[in-house]
Amino acid sequence: MLQYALLHLFGYAVSMDDLKSFRQVDSITPGHPEAHDTPGVEVTTGPLGQGFANAVGLAIAQAHTAAVFNKPGYELVNNHTYVFFGDGCAMEGIASEAASTAGHLQLGNLIAIYDDNHISIDGDTKCAFTEDVMKRFEAYGWHTQHVENGDSDLEGIEAAIAKAKEVKDKPSVIKLTTTIGFGSLLAGTGGVHGNPLKADDIKQVKEKFGFDPEKTFVVPQEVYDMYHKHAAEGAAAEQEWNKMFEKYGQEYKDLHADFARRLTRDLPEGWQNKLPTYKPTDAAVASRKLSESVLEAIHDVIPELLSGSADLTGSNNTRWKKAVDFQPPSLGIGEWSGRYIRYGVREHAMAAIMNGLSAYGTIIPAGGTFLNFVSYAAGAVRLSSLSHQRVIYVATHDSIGLGEDGPTHQPIETLAHFRALPNMMVWRPADGNETSAAYYMALTSKQTPSILALTRQNLPQLEGSTIEKAIKGGYVVLEDKEANVTLVATGSEVSLALESVKVLKEKNLKARVVSMPCTEIFDAQDKSYQLEVIPDGIPTLSVEVMSTLGWEKYSHEQFGLNRFGASGPYKEVYKKFEFTPEGIAKRAALTVDFYKDVKPLRSPLNRAFQQLI
Amino acid sequence: MLQYALLHLFGYAVSMDDLKSFRQVDSITPGHPEAHDTPGVEVTTGPLGQGFANAVGLAIAQAHTAAVFNKPGYELVNNHTYVFFGDGCAMEGIASEAASTAGHLQLGNLIAIYDDNHISIDGDTKCAFTEDVMKRFEAYGWHTQHVENGDSDLEGIEAAIAKAKEVKDKPSVIKLTTTIGFGSLLAGTGGVHGNPLKADDIKQVKEKFGFDPEKTFVVPQEVYDMYHKHAAEGAAAEQEWNKMFEKYGQEYKDLHADFARRLTRDLPEGWQNKLPTYKPTDAAVASRKLSESVLEAIHDVIPELLSGSADLTGSNNTRWKKAVDFQPPSLGIGEWSGRYIRYGVREHAMAAIMNGLSAYGTIIPAGGTFLNFVSYAAGAVRLSSLSHQRVIYVATHDSIGLGEDGPTHQPIETLAHFRALPNMMVWRPADGNETSAAYYMALTSKQTPSILALTRQNLPQLEGSTIEKAIKGGYVVLEDKEANVTLVATGSEVSLALESVKVLKEKNLKARVVSMPCTEIFDAQDKSYQLEVIPDGIPTLSVEVMSTLGWEKYSHEQFGLNRFGASGPYKEVYKKFEFTPEGIAKRAALTVDFYKDVKPLRSPLNRAFQQLI
Incomplete structure (x- = not known):
């Protein structure tokens, strides 16, 4: 409020x-x-700790954007980022991760104000939270201050903020010891956390602060006048900025154009011509490596792309060869203008920092971890979707195909989870062209985040895949007009499904194969196209080596893995669970047999009514 | 290894x-x-930070169990809990949350050894992690020590551990500055993190430490002898303990029986008679309140039940009236024997701590948060399932029915996520009897965790619900042998579905209604029972006010919410999305019409082949 x-x-x-x-x-x-x-x-908050971590993202974005665009006499970007946080936020792990990151990065442009009222929903914080928060922030490398009377020492607060602005090489936290519901009859209690004040309480509060207790929803004109004066000063400053920016354009034409373009969220013209394409004769490559090839190919033409990883750089393949790290120059291992962020083993903060980076408006963030550990970041991933941020999750090691690391690292439920999340594109590309398609959609969808589920193991380049086909989310990779069954698969299972066609032939069954790298995008296609891909008249079997949950929407029968995986060389693990051409063919044959008497046999895409969206 | x-x-x-x-x-x-x-x-680890938080749970379990069972002369439970953690663990938010909790709780029985080798997967930790970890632990209230030569100062390490054992009122952390891959040619580099050493390197390491470089998988007999001597000492100590425990049984018969029973994970006989039951004439009550009534009714007969909340006690209704907090007595707000844990706003640590509590063997943990924020804990919830822990997640405010808090707090994807997780029971009870049923199954399933999705809003007591029916996971709540359609619903939507039957009657359509509080348990029933519930011959429409993903498995058509919710009074929000008797009836009629020509119209439960489990 x-x-x-x-x-x-x-x-x-x-x-x-x-x-x-x-x-x-x-x-x-x-x-x-x-x-x-x-x-x-500016950012969507409420879930605790998110705003704090968003602020770290906004502050990184400022530092980076300033380093790229500011020139002598043109301080285009020089804002501080302010964040308010409470005791609840301070308890959340995501805030700890983000605070440690900000301290490491020496973000002098970040000022956090800690509203320490000693009350959380369970009452006095002494029941669960007795640590020394300021000491913890010092340990992270922050500058700390304390205003003891945070209720009414406005001069003290102003002085602390002024001092925080002077500190250039550390983020600042200002602890305000405050009284929750200051002025209310319930001041200092949890009773004012989420509940409106009672009538008599409102009355006495208004009287206490010099307002007319009989009036509601009224702002005295002198209050409006004061705020509007500030607003007018802001508007004037914006005019000044616009003039400066115009002049900057005369002196730094390319940078000006780049900055202006970034704010529209359009990509540079022709960037997509840099996307790698592949022929079936090209070598088999893991899709995490194909992703690396995309980043290598496009980083020059999309300067707003900032990559990074939660301490899995070599495994996620998120770093192009000549990347410079985003680091405070004093550390000697990077620059503010660097475009590669070392997030540390902090998946949740990484995701929320990326939300802040995206919200700033001049950056497209991409960050890597194992698909299984995107779940650690679920709270922030949800807010990528809800707040329409163009954030790219590079989620490698996407299945039991990661092999030896075993069940603790092998996603089963993860794709179902994020496919159920509104406004999220989950991509699971089957080869190089599909990986390029995934990036094409991720980068051009200005208001939708993406999760790219990528393999550790090598994948062959498919005959019949193209970027143009794959950006429809699902397409026919092998057609057969006389087919008895449609096999619909994603990622590493598409080539297995194609191989199973040969096995089925030996059983006198004909199959067509659909690759479905992104169900969310397929859902957005015309119904007529969708029915070309998954037609009426023959049954469809889905093949994906994890939870079958949700595949019933696209298929009559589902082959998946509704249990935890196993540790071992990946080919052995696939074999154990019958994810082989023979295992698929066996189930395809059972599917054909099971549906032979059903009339009409409709495509599962035919529905009785439309879902609300 | x-x-x-x-x-x-x-x-x-x-x-x-x-x-x-x-x-x-x-x-x-x-x-x-x-x-x-x-x-x-003892606990399943690998995902970073989990082991650290598990250890806090094990230490809480020790402190509690000792307070309940130890008597003068009978120190039944007096173990320390040891945990090793590395730089990666120290970066994870879950470890921060757990460390803050342990410091608050003054867990003197917890000794953490910090293997600080300055290397994580991205290389030198200076690229992302430059905070002062020991200072941070001091801020949490831990006792800290540093052994500078952690590679070979074995005496120093032993002395530090001895000292840590002397500290009774604080958890201890011992930082060992170490060299990763000590002895290897790659010592001090990330190259030894996850990869086996090369042949020449293995050879020189073995030589360096006095082993025969030509032999592999060989343990010198003197090494076996030394370890077996320790093991024999342990076995002798166990014998001593068994004797003491037997003697304890003579003096403290009831406590002895309780302790012995807990270790079998059986519940006390007849406990289930305490479960509340309801008649249709009983008042409408929110299922979070019904859950509170269960806890109130059973806490006396199940003394191993420890409840708690991540700072939402009053909202989650997780605390029985006479509960005593688990707190260090010195704080004056609880006791070690207390059975209510104030987890603070630390969902992820709460879940992992509960895994540790369950693993200890004498406790059944239940912990509350909003359903939407179980996602913050996803990393640890997954390990509840994988490691077969009997952990109960009390997940209130389970849908858009929470109303005013709005989309940031309203789950859409959450149930799909956890239904896709193997070995997890997701319960969404529709009334009082179903809530009791959910607890019955959660408490008696010794190797399976549960998520209880509970409403903020009131729910009527259904005619036709019983505990016996509900523990089958799905059952017919309203039968009609001439029905045109089956409506299958969960939780708050069951009573809406029942009301829609009257609206359908006006359209000359007959409907039967199925309540499906737990799909995982329904899946475990006999096929013949399942087909009684969702039969062949008529279409089925599912009704649940969140993602439809996965409901295709149980229904021909799905009414759900595949978008984010809205902030407002909950009845208004339900109306906006047409979750009303009329909205359901409209879709039921469309469903009947759509399937009228399909022959045979099979129950969606009929499948071409069985899934691997």
């Missing part, structure tokens, strides 16, 4: 009626602020 | 052949240790 009220006072398009509609259906003032819906809300 | 080798040396059932099968299919020595598969492995 505080954000909405301030946005209203500063003249953003948040009206008094919007404030009155707080937490009402179809309002722009939902219970927790959403960046995509409310003018002036 | 170190764990397996030590288990072998100490005489656990890990043979030399098992060691030779390291990371091979069907071995008991998978790439990362799994508690369920390998004798002597």
Whole structure:
């Protein structure tokens, strides 16, 4: 509510009626602020710790963008990032990860204000949270200050912020010891955390602070005047900035054009011509390596692309050869202008930092971890989707195909999880052309994040795959107009499905094969196209070496793995679970037999009604 | 590998052949240790930070169990818990959360050894991790020590451990500065992290440490002798303990019986008679409150049940009225024998701590958060399943029915995610009897964790629900032998589906209604029972107010929510998305019409082949 009220006072398009509609259906003032819906809300927060980590992302984005674009006399980008956090945020692991990262990166442009009111939902924080938070931040390398009377020592707060701005080589945290519900009869208790004040309490609070207790939803004109004066100063500063930016354009034409373009979120013209393409005769390559080839090919033409990894660089293949690390120059191992971020083993913070990077507007972040450990980041991945951030998750080692690391590292439920998440593209490319297609869609979808599920093991280049086909999300990779069955597979299982066609032939069965690298994009195609791919009249068997959950939407029968995997050389593991041409063919034959009497045999894509979206 | 080798040396059932099968299919020595598969492995680790948090759970379990059972002269439970962690673990948020918790709880029985070799997979930790880890642990309230030569100062290490044991009111961390791959030609580099040494390197390492370089998989007899001597001492101590325990039984008969019973993981006889049951005339109650009633009713008869919440006690309703907090007595707000854990806003650590509590063997942990934030804990929830821990997740505010908090808090993908996770029971009870059934199954399934998805809003008590029916996972709540359609629903949507039957009647359509509180348990029923519930011949429509993903397995058509929700009073939100009797009836009618020509119209439960399990 505080954000909405301030946005209203500063003249953003948040009206008094919007404030009155707080937490009402179809309002722009939902219970927790959403960046995509409310003018002036910069990141979507509410889930604890996310805002803190977003701020680290915004601060990284500022430091990087300034290093790339600022020139003598043209300080285009020089903002500080401010974040408020409470005791609850401070308890969350994601905030710890992000704070450690910010300290390492010496983000002097980041100022965190810690509203330490000693109350969380369970009551006094002494029941669960008695650590020394400021000492912890010192351990991370932060500059710390404490304003003891955070309720009313406004000068002290202002002085602390001024001092924090002077500290250039460390992020700053200012602890305010405050009273929750200051002024209320329930001040200092959990009773004011999420509940509106009672009528008599509102009355006395208003009286206490010099407002008319009989009036509601009224802002005195002098308050509006003061805020609007600030807003006018801001607008004037923006005009100044626009002039400076125009002049910058005369002196630094290319940089100006690049900056202006980035803000539109359009990519440079012709960038897609750099995407690698493959012929069936090209060597078999793991899709994590194919992903690396894409990054190698496009990083020059998409300068806003910042890659990184949660300490799995060599395994995720996320770093192009000549990449410079994003590091404080004083460490001697990178530059502010570097485009490769070492996130450390901090998957959750990585994801939320990427949300901040994307929200800043001048960066497209890509970050790697094993697919199985994208789950560690689930809280922030969800907010990538909800807040429409163009974030790319490079999720390698995508199945039991990772082999020896075993069940603790082998995803089973992960793709079902993220396919069920609205506004998320889950890609599982089968070869080089499909990997390029996945990047094409990930980079050109301005409001949708992507998870690229990539193999550790080598995959052959398919006959019949192209970028153009794959960007439809699903397509026929092997057609047979007389087919008895459609096999629909993803990623590493597509080539196995193709091999199983030969086995089926020996059983006098004909099969056609569909590759379905991204169900979300396939869902967006015309119905007529969809029915060409998965037609009426013959049964469909899906093949994917993890949970079958959700495949019933695209297939009559499902071959998958609804149990945990096994540790061993990957070919042995595949064999154990019958993910072989023979294993697929056996199930395809059973599928044909099972559906032989059903009339009409409809494609599973035919539905009785449309889903709400 | 170190764990397996030590288990072998100490005489656990890990043979030399098992060691030779390291990371091979069907071995008991998978790439990362799994508690369920390998004798002597106490918790399943590998995913970073989990082991650290498991250790905090084991230490809590020790402190609690000692407080309950130890008596003068009978120190039944007095073990320390030791955990090794590396730089990668130290970076993970889950470890930060767990360390803060352990410091708050003053767990003097916990000794963590920090293998600080300055190398993670990305190379030197200076690229991402430059914080002062010991200072951070001090901030958490830990006792810290540093052994500078962790490679070979064995006396220093032993002295540090001895000192740590003396510290009774704080957990201890001992930082060992070490060299990764000590002795190898690649010592001090990331090259020895996950890769076997090359032949020449193995040779020189063996020579360096006085082994015969030509021999492999050989343990000198004097080494076996030394370890077996230790093992024999352990076995003798166990005999002593058994004697003491027998004597304890003479003096403390009930406690002895309780302790012995807990170790079998059986529940006390007749406990289930305490489960609340409801009649249709009973008041409508939110299932989070129904869950509270279960805890209130059973906590006395199941003394091993330890509840808790990640700072949402009043919302999760996880605390029985007379509960005593588990706290260090010095804080004055609880006791070691307390059975309510204040986890703080630390969902991921809570889950991993619960895995440790369960692994200890004398405790059944239940912990609350909003269903949406079980996702923050996904990494540890997965290990509850993989390691067969009886852990209960009390996941309230289970849908858009939470209302005003809005989309940031409203689960859409969450149930699909956890239904896709093997060995996890996801329960979404529709009323009081089903809530009792969920607890019955959660408590009696010794090797399977459960997520109980519970409403914030009130639910009517259904006519036709009983515990006996509900523990089958799915059952007919309203039968009609002439039905045109089966409606299958869960939780808050079951009563809506029942109301829609009246609306359908006006359209001259007859419907039967199935409640499906737990698909995983329904899957385990006989096929003939399953087909009674979801029969051939008429179409089935599923109704659940979140992602439809996976419901195709149980229904021909699906009514759900494949988009994010909305902030508002919950009835308004339900109406917006047409989750009303009319909205359901409309889709049921479309479903009947759509399938009228399909012959034979099979139940979706009929499949062409069985899944591998």
